[in-house]
Amino acid sequence: MISLGIEGTAHSIAIGIVENKDNACIVLSNMIKTFHPESGGIHPREAANHHAKYVADVIKDSMKKAEIDFKDIDLVSFSQGPGLGPCLRTAATAARTLSLQLEKPIMGVNHCVAHLEIGRGTIDSCDDPVLLYTSGANTQVIAFAEGKYRVFGETLDIGIGNCLDKFGRTIGLPFPSGPVIEKYAKKGRKYLPLPYSIKGMDIAFSGLLTAAQQYYKNGETVEDVCYSIQETTFAALTEVTERAMAQLEKKEVLLGGGVAANQRLRGMVEEMAKERDARCFAPRIDLCIDNGAMIAWLGLVMYQSGIRMMLEDTGIDQRFRTDMVDVSWR
Numbered sequence: 001m002i003s004l005g006i007e008g009t010a011h012s013i014a015i016g017i018v019e020n021k022d023n024a025c026i027v028l029s030n031m032i033k034t035f036h037p038e039s040g041g042i043h044p045r046e047a048a049n050h051h052a053k054y055v056a057d058v059i060k061d062s063m064k065k066a067e068i069d070f071k072d073i074d075l076v077s078f079s080q081g082p083g084l085g086p087c088l089r090t091a092a093t094a095a096r097t098l099s100l101q102l103e104k105p106i107m108g109v110n111h112c113v114a115h116l117e118i119g120r121g122t123i124d125s126c127d128d129p130v131l132l133y134t135s136g137a138n139t140q141v142i143a144f145a146e147g148k149y150r151v152f153g154e155t156l157d158i159g160i161g162n163c164l165d166k167f168g169r170t171i172g173l174p175f176p177s178g179p180v181i182e183k184y185a186k187k188g189r190k191y192l193p194l195p196y197s198i199k200g201m202d203i204a205f206s207g208l209l210t211a212a213q214q215y216y217k218n219g220e221t222v223e224d225v226c227y228s229i230q231e232t233t234f235a236a237l238t239e240v241t242e243r244a245m246a247q248l249e250k251k252e253v254l255l256g257g258g259v260a261a262n263q264r265l266r267g268m269v270e271e272m273a274k275e276r277d278a279r280c281f282a283p284r285i286d287l288c289i290d291n292g293a294m295i296a297w298l299g300l301v302m303y304q305s306g307i308r309m310m311l312e313d314t315g316i317d318q319r320f321r322t323d324m325v326d327v328s329w330r
Contacts, residue, residue, distance in 0.1 A: 003018055003074065003077050003299050004017050004059075004073050005077040005295030005297070005299055006055070006078040007091065007291055008051050011036075011042050011175070013033050016294065027122070027293045028067075030292060031292070032291055040169065044086045047086070075107060076104055078091050079108075080110065082112070082318055085316065088316040092315075100311075107307070109298040112133060114298040115288075116129075119282075129143070131149075135159060136165065139155040141201060145248070155202070155203055155205065156204045160237065188224045190224045191231060192212075192228040194212060194229065195207040196232055201240045212228065231264075234265045252279050253269060253278060253280050305329035307328065307329075
């Protein structure tokens with residue numbers, strides 16, 4: 001069975017096509033077109049206009065890459081939330097249109113859960129992990145318990161990706177800023193003390209961001225400030241993830257979300273897992289960032305578990321929390 005997935009929660013419009021073979025996710029194509037604002041952060045309406053402009057072309061490119069015809073598509077999946085309203089509506093409209101034209105079923109999925117399931121679907125022996133989900137707006141520690149993906153810890157203010165992007169704007173970096181900050185951090189030599197805010201298994205970054213901005217304004221080098229931001233935020237993320245693993249007695253940890261592409265974060269979590277005699281998993285980079293393949297895969301998993309949606313069920317939900325999803329396929 002083949003599923004086409006449309007991702008459009010924020011700055012990217014992405015189309016992925018996947019196939020289920022022996023309960024494993026085979027990615028046939030995974031095309032992404034990213035909106036880059038001229039200045040500042042993402043303006044939802046501008047991003048939505050970008051998605052509307054390019055979604056048809058990205059669908060065509062993804063079909064060509066997968067080397068299939070539209071008649072081969074069995075299911076149309078899309079990101080139902082959480083995310084930016086105008087962007088979500090654009091992706092949902094494209095999915096409904098394609099579903100009606102092809103006369104194929106449609107499935108709206110939770111974006112956060114999709115990050116977890118793509119790891120389970122593409123990585124051998126990754127079965128029941130704690131997920132450290134690190135993206136722009138979302139930062140959560142998630143695990144399966146009692147029929148749902150429960151959030152055991154999360155950001156109390158801004159997501160890790162937004163924290164990095166906000167600092168990036170302070171020093172004049174383009175959006176997204178995380179990859180450039182990672183390059184600067186590798187050249188840092190001096191650690192600058194920053195607020196380390198953990199409350200139980202929840203986490204906060206706004207105070208750290210303000211302190212980092214002040215260091216930069218006071219003349220500290222960009223390299224040292226970026227190094228200090230990464231070391232502090234990633235240590236906090238690793239700590240709350242380890243607490244969740246200990247509480248749940250899990251022996252697997254899975255990284256997901258765009259910030260999971262950062263090699264320093266991966267290294268910290270891998271070291272923590274090693275010391276706990278646990279295993280650390282991370283999807284390949286194009287499956288960590290927001291992508292259509294993860295949407296396609298979760299839609300396929302849900303459909304094959306018996307879940308069905310009508311068009312009237314496909315309204316978007318900007319605040320569609322991870323723990324609102326009934327995980328009937330596990």
